[in-house]
Amino acid sequence: MLWLWNNLGLVLGLTADHARLCGIPILVGFAASIPLGWLASRSGAARGILLTGFGILYTIPSLALFVVLPVILGTKILDETNVVVALTIYAIAMMLRGTIDAFGSVSGDVLESASAQGFSSVSRFWTVQFPLAGPVLLANLRVVAVSTVSLLSVASLIGSGGLGYLFTNGYQQYFIDEIVIGIVFTVLLALVFDTVLVIAGRILMPWNRRKLVGTAALRTPQRNWVGA
Amino acid sequence: MIEFRDVSKRYGADLAVEHFSLQIPARKVTVLVGSSGSGKTTLLRMINRMVDPTSGVVEIDGVDVQTVAAVALRRSIGYVMQSSGLLPHRRVVDNIATVPRLNGTATPAARERALHLMDVVGLDRSFARRFPAELSGGQQQRVGVARALAVDPNILLMDEPFGAVDPIVRSDLQQEVLRIQRETETTIVFVTHDIDEAFLLGDQVVILGTGGHIVQQGTPEEILAHPADDFVASFVGSDRGKRRLTVSTRAGQGDDRVLVDAGGYPVGVIAAPGGKLSIADASPRSRSISNKTDQAGDA
Numbered sequence: 252m253l254w255l256w257n258n259l260g261l262v263l264g265l266t267a268d269h270a271r272l273c274g275i276p277i278l279v280g281f282a283a284s285i286p287l288g289w290l291a292s293r294s295g296a297a298r299g300i301l302l303t304g305f306g307i308l309y310t311i312p313s314l315a316l317f318v319v320l321p322v323i324l325g326t327k328i329l330d331e332t333n334v335v336v337a338l339t340i341y342a343i344a345m346m347l348r349g350t351i352d353a354f355g356s357v358s359g360d361v362l363e364s365a366s367a368q369g370f371s372s373v374s375r376f377w378t379v380q381f382p383l384a385g386p387v388l389l390a391n392l393r394v395v396a397v398s399t400v401s402l403l404s405v406a407s408l409i410g411s412g413g414l415g416y417l418f419t420n421g422y423q424q425y426f427i428d429e430i431v432i433g434i435v436f437t438v439l440l441a442l443v444f445d446t447v448l449v450i451a452g453r454i455l456m457p458w459n460r461r462k463l464v465g466t467a468a469l470r471t472p473q474r475n476w477v478g479a
Numbered sequence: 480m481i482e483f484r485d486v487s488k489r490y491g492a493d494l495a496v497e498h499f500s501l502q503i504p505a506r507k508v509t510v511l512v513g514s515s516g517s518g519k520t521t522l523l524r525m526i527n528r529m530v531d532p533t534s535g536v537v538e539i540d541g542v543d544v545q546t547v548a549a550v551a552l553r554r555s556i557g558y559v560m561q562s563s564g565l566l567p568h569r570r571v572v573d574n575i576a577t578v579p580r581l582n583g584t585a586t587p588a589a590r591e592r593a594l595h596l597m598d599v600v601g602l603d604r605s606f607a608r609r610f611p612a613e614l615s616g617g618q619q620q621r622v623g624v625a626r627a628l629a630v631d632p633n634i635l636l637m638d639e640p641f642g643a644v645d646p647i648v649r650s651d652l653q654q655e656v657l658r659i660q661r662e663t664e665t666t667i668v669f670v671t672h673d674i675d676e677a678f679l680l681g682d683q684v685v686i687l688g689t690g691g692h693i694v695q696q697g698t699p700e701e702i703l704a705h706p707a708d709d710f711v712a713s714f715v716g717s718d719r720g721k722r723r724l725t726v727s728t729r730a731g732q733g734d735d736r737v738l739v740d741a742g743g744y745p746v747g748v749i750a751a752p753g754g755k756l757s758i759a760d761a762s763p764r765s766r767s768i769s770n771k772t773d774q775a776g777d778a
Contacts, residue, residue, distance in 0.1 A: 364564025369554030458568040
């Protein structure tokens with residue numbers, strides 16, 4: 252604990268790095284998996300190509316990918332862009348199948364009825380299918396977020412691993428406390444990411460929470476309600 | 480008026496509808512009734528272009544629907560289906576306001592209109608902020624009907640809307656539809672496989688065989704009095720004596736006499752003041768028996 256107190260600045264700095272280096276792949280991966288998942292949920296051929304393609308990318312060991320990417324991207328070997336791109340590829344690969352399932356989980360009756368009301372296909376996707384896929388998308392995103400937080404540590408071997416630095420450094424000095432603190436802070440960061448996602452889900456999908464608590468919301472119906 | 484002219488629909492090698500022609504009069508209720516495979520839902524969906532015919536023309540007031548953009552056409556036509564198809568992530572009031580919002584009506588005005596429509600379909604306004612999953616099946620169907628009425632459509636399409644609710648609630652909802660139709664004079668095209676529902680609601684009843692083949696069309700009276708063939712007779716229940724009624728000797732309350740069908744089962748009562756049977760012709764105005772707006776029954 253004394254070591255932590257003396258090195259608090261270092262640990263917090265590494266934690267912030269870790270959050271930033273993971274946050275980008277998680278957000279970009281999520282954003283990218285939506286159009287890809289939509290495409291794959293509509294066309295069998297696209298589904299096969301995308302799932303196979305990202306499946307193969309996912310099997311490339313992370314360290315190998317960190318080393319190969321500078322050649323492809325033209326970046327320096329120690330550039331953190333390599334790490335961000337590699338983690339984004341893994342995030343998409345992990346998320347894609349779940350995203351396809353999420354879009355497929357939306358009731359066909361609801362989609363058909365939305366078309367019959369006169370939703371255009373674009374507005375039907377964004378205002379009906381996407382929000383209704385939300386609970387499955389969120390469950391999927393939570394797994395990816397936690398995995399990405401843990402996966403990043405490997406990148407400390409090429410100098411951009413956030414809290415992973417504490418593992419490599421602690422290992423080199425045979426200093427177990429540093430490694431334990433690295434683990435504790437990685438777990439705490441994963442918990443923070445997960446909690447933020449859960450809270451965001453509650454706020455963005457009140458209909459989903461209401462369904463889970465059943466009739467609790469029924470006891471205080473408001474009368475004559477017209478919102479602005 | 481809606482007119483089908485020599486319409487066919489083919490799904491691959493399967494022929495869902497073949498050479499179908501029909502005129503559906505404006506401001507009346509037309510019921511398409513048939514078993515599954517009769518193409519009744521396919522025909523209904525051709526009116527709002529959810530299904531496009533392989534050949535033939537569907538016209539609304541003389542305009543070929545193929546010449547109208549599908550999205551604009553659908554927004555002008557009310558549509559109610561069996562599973563209410565409400566948006567689970569939107570509150571009741573916003574579900575009803577869906578189409579006016581799509582058309583660009585400001586949210587407060589659209590919600591105000593939605594609350595008014597809740598009154599029209601007999602839903603208490605206290606349900607406005609609930610999500611569809613928090614309502615009973617019957618209440619959800621009322622929301623579905625309110626949503627369909629939101630743009631004051633000239634045409635209302637109803638695809639077995641009450642097939643999944645219990646008989647008491649169904650009967651209430653049927654009476655609501657008749658009342659709303661009387662008040663708004665909307666053209667309703669109603670699809671069902673229930674002949675009793677068809678006779679209750681339809682000004683015109685069209686009985687369909689396989690492939691959208693019209694076996695008989697006419698008023699409920701005409702069909703009951705002169706079933707076109709054995710198929711119709713069996714469909715309406717005449718062949719089992721279900722429709723052939725006899726006045727039994729057993730008296731009911733006051734002047735009422737009990738009616739029995741050919742199988743001897745009691746099916747209703749008839750007023751017979753002074754021993755004479757009362758006589759009346761069926762008319763749409765006499766069909767609405769009760770006018771309940773209390774939805775306690777569907778809770």
